[in-house]
Amino acid sequence: MSEQREVRRRDIIARCRISREVARRELAGLVRLGVLRRIGLGRGARYVPLSFWLTLMGDAADWATPLF
Numbered sequence: 001m002s003e004q005r006e007v008r009r010r011d012i013i014a015r016c017r018i019s020r021e022v023a024r025r026e027l028a029g030l031v032r033l034g035v036l037r038r039i040g041l042g043r044g045a046r047y048v049p050l051s052f053w054l055t056l057m058g059d060a061a062d063w064a065t066p067l068f
Contacts, residue, residue, distance in 0.1 A: 005048055006046040008045070009027060036049060036050060037050050
């Protein structure tokens with residue numbers, strides 16, 4: 001995982017030395033389980049832990065509340 005708490009399929013392929021298809025299936029499985037959230041489509045897709053995503057959305061909601 002990078003400093004931004006995101007991972008890309010190519011990172012998994014390089015680190016675990018697995019095929020693209022295996023990495024795709026594993027990441028898709030983690031998305032289905034609710035562990036990761038996929039951001040983007042195709043080769044540029046990134047995956048972030050759902051807990052990080054919820055924290056980010058909560059921070060945005062806290063920031064936006066005074067505007068309404």
